[in-house]
Each structure stands twice: as C-alpha cells, then as structure tokens.
Amino acid sequence: MATHSIRKTDKGSLARFxxxxxxxxxxxQVAAPRALCRLVGAEGDGTSRKVMRLMGAxxxxxxxxxxxxxxxxxxxxxxxxxxxxxxxxxxxxxxRNPDRRLRAALAIxxxxxxxxxxxxxxxxxxxxQGEPNDGKRIRKAVTIKKDxxxxxxxxxxxxxxxxxxxDAKASVRFAKAxxxxxxxxxxxxxxxxxxxxxxRTTVKLIGRDLATQLSDxxxxxxxxxxxxEIVRSDSTPAGHLxxxxxxxxxxxxxxxxxx
Amino acid sequence: MKxxxxxxxxxxxxxxxxxxxxxxxxxxxxxxxxxxxxxxxLHLYDGYIPTMKRGDILGHxxxxxxxxxxxxxxxxxxxxxxxxxxxxxxxxxxxxxxxLYSLCENSNPNARLAEKMFGYPTAGIFGYxxxxxxxxxxxxxxxxxxxxxxxxxxxxxxxxxxxxLFLSDVFPTGYMGAEMCDISGGEVIAIWGAGPVGxxxxxxxxxxxxxxxxxxxxxxxxxxxxxxxTGVETLNYEEVDxxxxxxxxxxxxxxxxxxxxAVGMEAHHHGALYAYDRVKQAARMESERAFALREAxxxxxxxxxxxxxxxxGGLVDKFPIGAVMNRxxxxxxxxxxxxxxLKPLLERIQNGEIDPSFIVTHQLRLSDAPRGYELFKxxxxxxxxxVLKP
Numbered sequence: 001m002a003t004h005s006i007r008k009t010d011k012g013s014l015a016r017f018x019x020x021x022x023x024x025x026x027x028x029q030v031a032a033p034r035a036l037c038r039l040v041g042a043e044g045d046g047t048s049r050k051v052m053r054l055m056g057a058x059x060x061x062x063x064x065x066x067x068x069x070x071x072x073x074x075x076x077x078x079x080x081x082x083x084x085x086x087x088x089x090x091x092x093x094x095x096r097n098p099d100r101r102l103r104a105a106l107a108i109x110x111x112x113x114x115x116x117x118x119x120x121x122x123x124x125x126x127x128x129q130g131e132p133n134d135g136k137r138i139r140k141a142v143t144i145k146k147d148x149x150x151x152x153x154x155x156x157x158x159x160x161x162x163x164x165x166x167d168a169k170a171s172v173r174f175a176k177a178x179x180x181x182x183x184x185x186x187x188x189x190x191x192x193x194x195x196x197x198x199x200r201t202t203v204k205l206i207g208r209d210l211a212t213q214l215s216d217x218x219x220x221x222x223x224x225x226x227x228x229e230i231v232r233s234d235s236t237p238a239g240h241l242x243x244x245x246x247x248x249x250x251x252x253x254x255x256x257x258x259x
Numbered sequence: 260m261k262x263x264x265x266x267x268x269x270x271x272x273x274x275x276x277x278x279x280x281x282x283x284x285x286x287x288x289x290x291x292x293x294x295x296x297x298x299x300x301l302h303l304y305d306g307y308i309p310t311m312k313r314g315d316i317l318g319h320x321x322x323x324x325x326x327x328x329x330x331x332x333x334x335x336x337x338x339x340x341x342x343x344x345x346x347x348x349x350x351x352x353x354x355x356x357x358x359l360y361s362l363c364e365n366s367n368p369n370a371r372l373a374e375k376m377f378g379y380p381t382a383g384i385f386g387y388x389x390x391x392x393x394x395x396x397x398x399x400x401x402x403x404x405x406x407x408x409x410x411x412x413x414x415x416x417x418x419x420x421x422x423x424l425f426l427s428d429v430f431p432t433g434y435m436g437a438e439m440c441d442i443s444g445g446e447v448i449a450i451w452g453a454g455p456v457g458x459x460x461x462x463x464x465x466x467x468x469x470x471x472x473x474x475x476x477x478x479x480x481x482x483x484x485x486x487x488x489t490g491v492e493t494l495n496y497e498e499v500d501x502x503x504x505x506x507x508x509x510x511x512x513x514x515x516x517x518x519x520x521a522v523g524m525e526a527h528h529h530g531a532l533y534a535y536d537r538v539k540q541a542a543r544m545e546s547e548r549a550f551a552l553r554e555a556x557x558x559x560x561x562x563x564x565x566x567x568x569x570x571x572g573g574l575v576d577k578f579p580i581g582a583v584m585n586r587x588x589x590x591x592x593x594x595x596x597x598x599x600x601l602k603p604l605l606e607r608i609q610n611g612e613i614d615p616s617f618i619v620t621h622q623l624r625l626s627d628a629p630r631g632y633e634l635f636k637x638x639x640x641x642x643x644x645x646v647l648k649p
Contacts, residue, residue, distance in 0.1 A: 143353070145351065145352055145353050145356065181353055182353070215371060216371075219370060219371075222364070222365065223349075223365045226349065226351040226352055226364075226365055227285070227349040227350075227351050227352075227365050227406070228284070228285070228331070229283045229284060229285060230283075231283075231349075231365055231366055231367075231368050231383070231392075231405065232282045232283060232368065232405075233368045233369075233383065233392045233393045233394045233395075233405075234279075234316075234393060234394060234395040234403070235312070235315075235369075235389055235392075235393025235394075236368045236369065236392075236393055237282065248312065248369075248389055248393060249312075250264075250312045250313065250314030250315050250316075251312070251314075251315040251316055251386065251389070251393045251394055251395045251396070252262070252264070252276045252277065252314055252315070252316055252395055253276060253277045253278060253279040253280060253395055253403065254277060254280070255277045
C-alpha cells in the first residue's frame with residue numbers, strides 16, 4: 001500500500017508552523033497566565049494576568065485563522081501587528097520592573113526572533129494571486145496479483161467502496177503491473193477538508209480521514225480479490241480498521257464468534 | 260480451553276479462555292498435542308517486542324490434530340495429524356507465489372502498523388504481538404489456523420511429535436540460516452548461539468556439506484549437546500579474549516567463509532560495549548543488543564556471507580557498516596519461509612538423516628508453562644528446549 005501526497009497549497013510549512021506556534025503559545029497564556037507573566041518579568045498580579053490572558057486569546061484566534069484559511073494573508077499580518085503590541089507591552093514591563101529587566105529582555109529577543117518569519121511569510125502570501133488553493137493531492141496505489149479483467153470485475157462488485165470513491169470525486173486507474181505481477185490499482189483525489197489544516201489534523205487524529213479509510217479499504221479489497229476472504233485475527237475479528245486500532249482486544253478467541 | 264497468556268513483562272499465566280472457532284472458510288481448528296517455547300518467545304517474555312497486550316495467547320511452534328475445518332479447506336480432513344508453520348501465509352499473493360512465505364502480503368491484518376515500523380508489512384505470525392497480526396498462539400489446547408489449505412503439513416503416524424514438532428519453526432529457521440551461506444562443500448561456518456536455532460543451523464550446515472562448523476556459546480551443556488549430536492567444533496566465548504581473533508586463528512588467519520547469527524536482539528557478553536548495550540536497551544534507547552551480530556561481521560572472511568536468523572525488532576547502535584562495505588560482505592536474513600522447507604526437511608527426518616528431537620531437554624504439562632519460561636530464560640537445569648503437552 002503506497003500513499004503519496006502532493007501539497008498544492010498557497011501557504012507553506014512556515015505559515016503552518018506559525019499557526020501551530022500561535023495555538024501552543026496562546027494555550028499556555030490562557031491556561032497559566034501567572035507563570036507566563038513571571039517568565040517575562042511581569043508581576044503576575046490581577047491586571048498583568050488579565051492582559052496575558054487577553055493576549056493568549058488573541059494568539060489562539062490568530063492560530064485558528066492561519067490554519068483554517070487556505071490563504072491566510074490577513075491573519076499572518078495580524079501576527080505582525082501582535083508582535084508589535086507584544087514588544088510594546090514587554091518594553092513597558094521592563095520599565096516598570098527594573099529588577100527583572102533580564103527576563104523582559106529575553107522575552108523581547110524571543111518575540112523579535114519570531115517577528116522576522118512573521119513578516120517574511122506575510123510578504124510572501126501578499127504576493128500570491130488568483131483563487132486561493134488549499135488542496136492536497138493524494139494518491140494511493142496497491143498491486144493485486146490478478147489479471148486486470150478480474151480486478152475490474154471485482155471493483156464493479158465493491159459497491160460501498162466505489163460509492164465512497166465517487167463521493168470523494170476521486171479518480172481510479174487500473175494498469176498492468178510489470179513482470180507479470182498482476183494489476184496496479186491507483187486512486188487519486190484532492191483532499192480539501194473543512195477547516196483546512198486544523199480540520200485535516202482533527203479528522204486524522206480520530207482516524208476518520210479518507211486517506212486512512214482508503215488504506216484499510218484497498219488492503220481489504222486486495223485480500224478479498226487475492227484470497228477470497230478478509231483476513232481476521234483474534235484481536236481484529238472484523239478485519240483491521242485503523243480507527244479501532246488502539247481498542248484492539250487481546251489475541252484470544254472470541255466468546256461468540258460471528259462469521 | 261487452557262492457554263498460555265502473556266500478562267506483562269516476565270509474567271505468563273495459564274488461563275481459561277474461550278475455545279477458538281472457524282471465522283473464515285479457509286480456517287481449521289487444531290487440537291494441540293505438542294507445543295514448544297521458542298527462544299523468540301523470550302523476547303516477548305522479556306518485554307522487548309512492542310504491541311503486546313495483556314492476555315495475548317503465546318506460542319508459534321505447535322502441532323496437533325485437525326478437529327474442524329472451513330468449507331474451503333480441501334487438502335485436510337478432520338483427524339489429520341499436522342504440523343503448523345509459524346508464519347501465516349495466504350498462498351495467493353506475489354510473495355507467497357515466490358515462496359517468500361514470511362512476507363505474505365495479506366495475512367497480517369495489522370499491516371499498517373508493521374508498515375510504519377518496517378517500511379513494508381510482513382506476514383502474520385501466531386502468538387507474536389499485534390505487530391504481526393494479533394493472532395492467538397498455540398501454547399494452548401486448541402488453535403485456529405487461518406489459510407489452513409496452505410500452511411499445515413500432514414504427518415503420518417509412526418513418527419513421534421518431538422521428531423517433527425520443530426518443523427514448525429526452529430529446524431527450518433536453522434536450515435535457512437545455513438542455506439543462506441551458499442554451502443557447496445569445503446566451507447568453514449561459524450555460528451553464534453547454541454540454542455535450538457543454532458543447533459539446527461549447525462546440523463544443517465553439516466547436512467549441506469560444510470567441512471567445518473564452529474558453534475559459539477557460553478553454556479558448556481549446550482555445546483556438549485552439539486558436539487554429541489552433530490559432531491561440530493565448539494567455542495566457549497567466555498574462555499577466550501576475543502572471538503574474532505580465536506576464529507581467525509582456528510581458520511589459519513582467513514576467517515570463516517560464512518557466519519550465522521542465531522542469537523538476535525538479546526546477546527550476552529562482557530566488557531564495556533556489552534554494558535553500554537544493556538544500559539541503552541534498558542532505557543529503550545536502542546531495541547537490540549547486537550553483540551553477536553557485530554562479532555559475526557568482524558569475524559567473517561573478506562567477501563564472505565553473514566546470515567542472520569536471530570530475531571531483531573528495531574534499531575541497532577554501533578553497527579560496523581564500514582566492515583560490511585569495505586570487505587565486501589553479503590548480509591542475508593529474514594524470518595524463515597517455513598512452508599518452503601516443510602516437505603524436504605520432513606523427508607530428511609523420514610530418511611533418518613536427522614532426528615530433531617535431540618534438542619528436547621524438558622517435557623512439561625501446559626499448566627507448567629510459567630515454569631517452562633523461567634527454566635528456559637535462566638538456563639536452569641541445563642534447559643535447551645521446553646515442550647509443553649496440553
């Protein structure tokens with residue numbers, strides 16, 4: 001089973017990194033504002049804690065915006081604005097707490113270090129033109145040790161799998177494998193889930209993404225065509241599904257086996 | 260039924276579990292008459308193979324009587340006496356058609372997991388973690404055998420269980436280790452590990468025509484079994500400063516033509532490198548203590564063959580790739596393609612060329628399996644092979 005994915009998105013890995021960075025930092029600011037205040041040299045009292053939480057909420061919003069949008073130019077520029085605001089607040093903190101200036105200086109250096117990539121990625125995205133593109137081409141291929149006519153006939157019989165493929169607007173290609181190795185079956189589709197990268201990560205984490213489902217489906221299709229049955233072990237009596245992987249039972253016979 | 264279950268690191272228990280049932284048309288149910296504890300079961304027992312679950316039934320060396328079969332199994336009848344190979348193979352995929360049975364493309368339902376670990380998946384194996392499929396094993400009263408029309412070999416009456424049981428794994432594994440050495444007559448073969456696989460690798464190297472076979476271990480009782488039954492030379496590595504130097508001297512400065520690693524991931528030795536491996540393995544920073552493999556590579560003659568049949572599971576440190584590349588060594592390895600060897604090795608047993616029962620040192624009831632594991636692990640009571648009788 002081969003899975004090959006080609007990113008065709010406007011936003012690069014830097015924008016995605018900055019999006020996840022925002023979510024990570026924002027979560028820490030909202031969840032532990034007092035610790036963060038002390039880290040940057042502030043007092044951690046009522047007002048500074050509230051400001052820290054507010055800035056955290058801002059980071060979270062920006063992170064979600066960057067990850068969810070196909071071309072998040074505005075969201076990236078909002079990070080640049082946020083950096084300027086952070087630098088101003090940190091400078092004020094340094095002035096107000098002269099005995100903890102070193103901490104504030106370190107925090108300023110860190111913000112400055114992330115400002116540079118923020119500006120670079122914002123400028124790069126500002127130059128993108130035309131319709132935004134968030135698609136990811138995914139190709140899956142499997143070789144089945146049967147003649148093409150047999151594989152195509154079996155494919156016609158696999159109604160559920162074909163319906164899933166049609167719903168995903170995927171294309172299917174059959175080709176003779178070299179060296180009398182049977183038939184190559186390749187499925188290709190564009191993966192553009194709701195919520196962009198955030199949505200993609202969420203469905204993948206819960207094992208509901210199409211790429212994972214197709215891996216299971218094509219492997220089972222190969223088993224069915226080549227051996228005449230779906231392989232079932234004691235820990236996976238219904239055949240393997242990645243989404244159930246962590247819930248596998250011990251390798252013991254079932255109390256009541258179903259055929 | 261009663262079955263030997265893995266309950267955690269260094270813990271197995273004989274539990275009451277449900278009887279197996281036919282799940283697919285190509286399945287058979289076998290009532291087990293003899294089953295053995297394999298050296299590779301100790302890797303599970305010691306907790307070095309990932310993806311084990313509490314309650315997993317162990318055992319991949321077993322034989323017995325067919326008591327039920329699916330409607331697509333035409334080559335076996337209820338009542339047939341069979342030995343079951345440890346890899347589960349469909350017989351239909353490209354790998355099976357090319358006799359690469361342990362690489363069956365269809366028999367591992369957890370293929371995706373194995374794919375992440377190894378790059379491509381491998382065949383399902385009875386009772387050997389969820390990485391190899393999560394199949395219940397054969398240290399039990401009964402076992403479900405998938406693809407029973409491909410794997411099990413029928414055994415006529417008149418030959419004892421102990422003489423044919425090891426066709427399930429250790430005899431073919433040792434034989435494949437020797438076969439991979441391209442023996443054509445006149446070679447010197449060195450073998451690390453005088454456990455059951457090493458014993459059969461030594462015996463097989465002799466059968467295939469090697470002129471000298473040198474078996475290396477630290478337990479004299481194991482070396483004695485080999486000398487007595489196979490007539491090979493032996494080397495106790497605890498009695499020499501350097502195994503590679505000893506082998507060099509024993510071969511007139513040339514080195515063995517081929518070296519077989521029948522030890523695998525839990526090698527023992529002494530000295531700083533061994534301590535380093537123990538610490539790294541205990542901290543799970545490497546999965547293998549590959550001392551024997553390193554020695555095999557460093558000992559092999561220029562242009563020779565290193566054959567690996569000892570089990571490895573993941574990543575190894577301090578691997579002498581420079582010696583392999585610059586001295587033109589060939590590495591051959593693999594889980595045994597048992598099905599390939601069943602008939603020819605059964606013929607050798609029937610012809611009286613070898614009686615594999617010479618490795619059996621302990622016969623226990625199935626209910627004594629926990630004691631069997633301890634005896635085998637700690638090499639107590641001169642233990643070489645434990646056979647369990649359900």
